[in-house]
Amino acid sequence: MTEGPVRGETVEVSEESFAHLPCGIDLCHQTFGDPADEAVLLVMGLGGPMGWWPTGFCELLAERGFFVVRYDNRDTGRSTKLRHHRVSRSDVVKAFLGRESAPYGLDDLADDAVGLLDHLQIDDAHVVGISMGGMIAQTLAVEHAARVRSLTSMMSTTGARRVGRVDPRVIPMMLTPVGRTRPEYAENSVRNGKLTGSTAFPTDDEVARARALETYDRGWIASGVSRHMLAVLTQRDRTERLGAVHVPTTVIHGTRDLLVHPSGGRATARAIAGAELLEIAGLGHDLPAQLHETFADAIAATAARAR
Structure with a gap:
């Protein structure tokens, strides 16, 4: 059992476990709250x-009456690693230029999420995605509409190359190895977080370092x-397909996001009929603790619109 929830109430927290998907991918996941409540993925x-x-944050959502599911995407944490698909730095550079394919795409990652819902016997969920996770969440809403009750897309974009661009200041960081050893990874992660994080809502260095060490240790x-x-980098433009999304949608973006320009969030909100756009001054590309209540409120309000 993890440390108790923010408001002192008891939230049921599962152990980490695995969903064995038909495609051969194993997804590590964990749940918070009552399985009888509406699910948030x-x-x-x-x-x-x-x-x-x-x-x-997960406990905060569970306290609002949701069954919360978080998981490791393929190639992260304790989920399946596809090491046999080797990627070189030149492959990434070619992809930046639009001249490269990928071992798997956002559609595959969305299919993984559906497989996890199947494993947990969840018919549909309020789907919340951040950054690439927002792209996956949008893909879910497009390709698996019946599984999505509401959509919250955070710090993400539509896939159109004219919006959501990466700030040139962070491109060298993206192309530079984070480090081979545990200490190197932690120190570089803290430094990179200062570049891409929220200026108005700073994260304590020790909190960032502890998260980096946990990330390294989990795989x-x-x-x-x-x-x-x-x-x-090889994703398709979803703008036109997002026009077919009819679930309640909230788009959250920070004005200080250097990894995904705020134009990506604005374009997402324009593409989905009735979407609400929440722009937060000084928010970068992170989930600062100072805004957990704000994010949870937005997710809950979006879910309420689905009812």
Whole structure:
């Protein structure tokens, strides 16, 4: 059992377990709350294990009456690693230029999420995705509409190359190895977080370091990050297909996001009829603790619109 929830109430927290998908992928996942409640599926972004959805945040959502599911995407955490698909730095550069394919795409990652819902016997869920996870969540809403009750897309984009661009200041960081050893990975992660994180809502260095060490210890591999990057860089433009999404949708984006320009969030909100756009001044590309209540409120309000 993890540390108790923020408000002092008891939230049931499962042990980590595995869903064995028909495609051969094993997804590690964990749940919070009562399985009888409406499900919230949390989809993390590029290179991020499920722990990047902080335990306290998951408990906060469970306290609002949701059955919360977080999981490791393939190639992260304790889920299946596809090491046999080797990716070089030149492959990533070619993908930046639109000249490369990927071992798997966002459709495959969305299919993984559906497989996890099947495993948990969840018919549909309020789907919340951040960054690449937002792209996966959007793909779910497009390709598996019956499984999505509401959509919250955070710090993400439509796949159109004219919006959501990466700030040139972070491209060298994306192409530089984070480090081979545990200490190197932790220190570089803290430094990179200062570049891409929220200026108005800073994260304490020790909190960031502890998260980085947990990420490394649970199975971080550089090649997995590269395969995720190829999936993002080779994605199709979803703008037209997002026009067919009719579930309640909220788009959350920060004005200080250097990894996905705010134009990506605005384009997502424009593409989906009735979508609400929440832009937060000073928010970067992270989930600062100072805004957990704000994020939870937005997710709950979006879910309420689905009722």
